[in-house]
Amino acid sequence: MSLSTQSISSLRSQLVSGDIQPSDILDSLASSIEEKNGSVGAYLSHDLDTAKKEANQADLSLPLGGIPIAIKDNINVKGQPCSCGSKFLDGAYNAPYDATVIARLREAGAVPFGRANMDEFAMGSTTENSALGKTSNPHDVTRTPGGSSGGSAAAVASHTAIAALGSDTGGSIRQPASHCGVVGLKPSYGRVSRYGLVAFASSLDQIGPLTHTVEDAALMLNAISGYDAADSTSSDHDVPDFTQGLDQGVAGMKLGLPKEYFGEGIDPEVRKTVDASIAKLEAQGAELVEISLPNTEYAVATYYIIAPAEASSNLSRFDGVRYGNRVEQPEDVLDLYRRSREQGFGPEVKRRIILGTYVLSSGYYDAYYNRAQKVRTLIRQDFENAYQKVDAILSPVAPSAAPLLGADKDNPLQQYLADIYTISANLAGICGISVPAGTVTSENNTQLPVGLQILGPHMGEQKLLQIARAAE
Amino acid sequence: MSSENMDVRYVADLARIDLTDEECETFQGQLDAILGYIEQLKDADVDGIDPTAHASQVFDRLREDVSQQNLGQADLLANAPDSGKGQIRVPKVVDA
Numbered sequence: 001m002s003l004s005t006q007s008i009s010s011l012r013s014q015l016v017s018g019d020i021q022p023s024d025i026l027d028s029l030a031s032s033i034e035e036k037n038g039s040v041g042a043y044l045s046h047d048l049d050t051a052k053k054e055a056n057q058a059d060l061s062l063p064l065g066g067i068p069i070a071i072k073d074n075i076n077v078k079g080q081p082c083s084c085g086s087k088f089l090d091g092a093y094n095a096p097y098d099a100t101v102i103a104r105l106r107e108a109g110a111v112p113f114g115r116a117n118m119d120e121f122a123m124g125s126t127t128e129n130s131a132l133g134k135t136s137n138p139h140d141v142t143r144t145p146g147g148s149s150g151g152s153a154a155a156v157a158s159h160t161a162i163a164a165l166g167s168d169t170g171g172s173i174r175q176p177a178s179h180c181g182v183v184g185l186k187p188s189y190g191r192v193s194r195y196g197l198v199a200f201a202s203s204l205d206q207i208g209p210l211t212h213t214v215e216d217a218a219l220m221l222n223a224i225s226g227y228d229a230a231d232s233t234s235s236d237h238d239v240p241d242f243t244q245g246l247d248q249g250v251a252g253m254k255l256g257l258p259k260e261y262f263g264e265g266i267d268p269e270v271r272k273t274v275d276a277s278i279a280k281l282e283a284q285g286a287e288l289v290e291i292s293l294p295n296t297e298y299a300v301a302t303y304y305i306i307a308p309a310e311a312s313s314n315l316s317r318f319d320g321v322r323y324g325n326r327v328e329q330p331e332d333v334l335d336l337y338r339r340s341r342e343q344g345f346g347p348e349v350k351r352r353i354i355l356g357t358y359v360l361s362s363g364y365y366d367a368y369y370n371r372a373q374k375v376r377t378l379i380r381q382d383f384e385n386a387y388q389k390v391d392a393i394l395s396p397v398a399p400s401a402a403p404l405l406g407a408d409k410d411n412p413l414q415q416y417l418a419d420i421y422t423i424s425a426n427l428a429g430i431c432g433i434s435v436p437a438g439t440v441t442s443e444n445n446t447q448l449p450v451g452l453q454i455l456g457p458h459m460g461e462q463k464l465l466q467i468a469r470a471a472e
Numbered sequence: 473m474s475s476e477n478m479d480v481r482y483v484a485d486l487a488r489i490d491l492t493d494e495e496c497e498t499f500q501g502q503l504d505a506i507l508g509y510i511e512q513l514k515d516a517d518v519d520g521i522d523p524t525a526h527a528s529q530v531f532d533r534l535r536e537d538v539s540q541q542n543l544g545q546a547d548l549l550a551n552a553p554d555s556g557k558g559q560i561r562v563p564k565v566v567d568a
Contacts, residue, residue: 092551323551326554338490341487
């Protein structure tokens with residue numbers, strides 16, 4: 001079996017026994033990238049030579065010693081470009097420092113080696129908003145890989161990465177993981193430091209792993225979790241060994257099925273696949289309980305006030321002054337700002353900045369932003385009430401399998417509505433994971449992956465991973 | 473809550489983004505549709521509910537006031553589009 005198709009845990013045991021060297025893994029990835037990146041386009045750039053040097057020096061006794069990891073292009077890796085899939089930063093920015101997650105991956109022996117494509121500034125759910133190139137779904141190249149971490153998911157699914165880091169603001173790890181048939185984990189808010197992640201919506205963003213297996217997700221989470229003084233929203237909550245107890249099963253657990261997530265709008269074939277995966281957990285001794293998350297209907301509207309509001313503020317730093325795109329011969333400083341931003345940002349980013357500026361503007365703040373923050377409280381309370389009754393919540397990840405490229409290109413609202421099952425977790429700050437549940441057959445007769453979403457309470461990753469492992 | 477006053481060009485100007493006429497027209501339709509959808513939040517009963525600005529209760533925690541090594545001047549200027557004499561150069565802002 002090719003090394004590039006194997007899990008972290010499988011490669012680790014071969015590295016520790018001396019059967020393989022870290023450079024063997026990179027050689028295998030190099031051939032895989034050569035063969036597939038042309039059609040899949042998961043990477044914006046990669047540097048396998050430097051990675052090989054670093055891998056050869058890696059301490060193989062460390063938990064991720066010698067394992068190469070693909071990194072979403074909005075996470076800073078010292079000396080490497082960080083473009084966020086945007087013309088604003090393309091060719092104009094090299095990270096001067098490592099994000100905390102990168103420093104921690106290095107401390108665990110891992111080697112960051114490639115920049116994974118993404119929707120511009122993580123805004124989108126198909127990776128079609130990248131200004132720097134197209135990424136296709138490895139299972140059917142006429143379809144999207146999902147997004148915004150589409151490059152990270154496609155890299156793992158096409159076996160051009162062993163594992164990857166993504167970021168999830170409204171489902172941007174879980175949804176592409178579902179569409180590409182890999183495991184994608186959004187940790188609880190505060191579990192993983194955001195220092196060095198280019199901020200989109202600061203109260204929602206969270207970095208997490210995309211991997212072949214649940215055990216690999218646990219290994220990655222072990223490496224990147226924990227308090228960081230450089231992130232004022234970082235939590236000092238205990239970091240257990242997430243690989244412990246993975247095989248304890250789900251017997252006796254209560255798993256909630258929210259009626260609002262299984263109603264209209266879900267593709268019947270997707271529903272059937274998710275139901276089969278849920279039945280598998282029931283057969284292992286879990287008790288299924290119907291629950292209600294009554295404010296689910298407001299989640300998308302709430303998100304599309306809060307996320308653009310925060311984005312409009314965060315993206316004000318892209319003004320052409322300190323880094324990134326600057327227009328030629330500006331008349332004055334205002335002209336510099338306006339035209340640098342016009343040239344540098346793509347349509348989705350402009351649309352969200354304008355929306356965010358509007359909902360925060362004087363006269364509309366209470367009607368939109370303040371009201372959305374109150375509805376956010378209701379959504380969070382829904383989950384708190386649910387977790388009084390159940391250990392975790394099961395649902396689809398997306399209403400359909402991966403859409404065709406270009407399907408909703410000019411209809412942003414339609415794309416936003418497809419985030420209905422993932423967005424609430426970010427608003428509430430809880431953890432969630434997408435685990436491959438099976439496949440559905442598309443119109444052109446390809447098999448498209450579908451994920452099962454498992455949502456756990458804030459800081460409930462250990463049990464979440466245990467359930468995910470049982471569903472795997 | 474009403475989107476009837478949304479003037480895309482005016483708001484884009486507040487956000488310091490120039491737009492072409494075509495962009496303005498496209499965004500107007502798309503943003504009107506999005507704001508129309510958002511109107512449904514009017515139906516939520518939020519009387520007596522406190523807003524949630526952060527998903528966790530931990531935020532704005534301060535670190536110890538101890539000096540630390542930060543990025544040096546060369547690193548900070550390395551990505552600047554235009555610099556000189558250890559400074560970032562911008563068009564003149566203040567008239568003499």
